[in-house]
Amino acid sequence: MLAVCLIQTQACSSRSVKAASVKAEQDRKPAPEFALKDADGKTVHLSDYKGKVVLLDFFATWCGPCKIEIPWFMEMERRNKDRGFAVLGVSMDDEGWEVVKPFLAELGVNYRVVIGTDATATQYGGVDALPTTFLIDKDGRIAAVHIGLASKKDFTDGIEQLLQGTAPAVTLNNDGRPRAE
Amino acid sequence: MQTKIPVSIREGFHVNSNTPSEEYLIPLKLTWTSTGALEGGSVTYPKPLMEKFDFSDGKPISVFMGNFDLVASFKVAANAPAGPGIAAGKLRYQACSNKACYPPKTIDLSISYQVQ
Numbered sequence: 001m002l003a004v005c006l007i008q009t010q011a012c013s014s015r016s017v018k019a020a021s022v023k024a025e026q027d028r029k030p031a032p033e034f035a036l037k038d039a040d041g042k043t044v045h046l047s048d049y050k051g052k053v054v055l056l057d058f059f060a061t062w063c064g065p066c067k068i069e070i071p072w073f074m075e076m077e078r079r080n081k082d083r084g085f086a087v088l089g090v091s092m093d094d095e096g097w098e099v100v101k102p103f104l105a106e107l108g109v110n111y112r113v114v115i116g117t118d119a120t121a122t123q124y125g126g127v128d129a130l131p132t133t134f135l136i137d138k139d140g141r142i143a144a145v146h147i148g149l150a151s152k153k154d155f156t157d158g159i160e161q162l163l164q165g166t167a168p169a170v171t172l173n174n175d176g177r178p179r180a181e
Numbered sequence: 182m183q184t185k186i187p188v189s190i191r192e193g194f195h196v197n198s199n200t201p202s203e204e205y206l207i208p209l210k211l212t213w214t215s216t217g218a219l220e221g222g223s224v225t226y227p228k229p230l231m232e233k234f235d236f237s238d239g240k241p242i243s244v245f246m247g248n249f250d251l252v253a254s255f256k257v258a259a260n261a262p263a264g265p266g267i268a269a270g271k272l273r274y275q276a277c278s279n280k281a282c283y284p285p286k287t288i289d290l291s292i293s294y295q296v297q
Contacts, residue, residue, distance in 0.1 A: 060282070060284070061205055062205055062206060062207045062275060062282070062285065063277075063282040064203075064206070064234070064236040064237060064242075064277065064282060065235070065236035065277075065280055065281060065282060066282070067205075067236070068236050068238065092284065094284075103205075128283060128284070129278075129281035129282070129283060130281060130282050130283070130284075131281070147281065148278070148280035148281030149235055149236050149280040149281065
């Protein structure tokens with residue numbers, strides 16, 4: 001059932017979204033499981049997030065493009081954490097928490113961050129370029145990958161589509177009318 | 182004596198200069214691990230470029246691009262024996278394109294010389 005959105009704002013979640021970068025369900029592969037430590041020393045598994053849409057962001061403190069995206073992700077966490085969404089940052093800094101903790105404090109990062117390993121990077125296809133960001137659906141499958149600085153809209157549209165579930169058969173324009181395909 | 186160390190950055194990429202614009206950026210840095218019969222090894226870097234990228238938030242940042250030389254200055258140590266020698270060093274850099282950055286890397290380099 002489609003809800004027609006009469007208020008044309010970004011926050012209108014009843015607008016159906018079909019993000020160009022999100023793969024069709026049948027093309028999504030399972031996201032590899034990992035066990036990595038967060039800032040409190042607790043082990044975080046990807047499977048802890050089953051049932052949630054996850055934005056998995058591989059970043060580093062020396063990465064300029066990463067610093068552009070991180071505030072967007074903080075906003076997305078704030079807006080969507082009560083809707084079954086979570087951001088998880090994976091730092092690829094060799095120096096570990098010594099450099100990452102002050103970085104997170106400086107930016108006021110409001111989501112969980114773990115320290116990544118070479119093994120994790122390999123599991124995720126060999127993460128070399130940063131940022132590399134994965135959108136993972138509620139079933140733990142990779143729905144989208146963004147390598148390098150992407151557009152904020154790509155992320156917001158992708159997250160919205162995954163939060164809404166299966167991509168609708170019809171995409172709506174901003175005026176609520178079905179878009180001709 | 183001075184020696185030039187040529188550096189070539191692939192098109193579409195840049196490395197932070199030896200004096201990056203922001204504290205969090207990793208600088209280009211050449212250090213000597215052994216100089217044998219030579220002393221010194223101070224490095225002169227070229228004048229950096231100030232360039233804007235998609236991620237620099239409208240601000241130019243200090244980088245090196247394309248081909249350039251680093252110049253290392255040595256002097257022969259007093260009582261240095263005649264003969265060949267090698268000065269060994271490490272060059273650390275961190276490269277980015279317009280949209281993505283790559284892990285910092287350190288490469289080994291060496292300079293052969295002859296004391297006469």
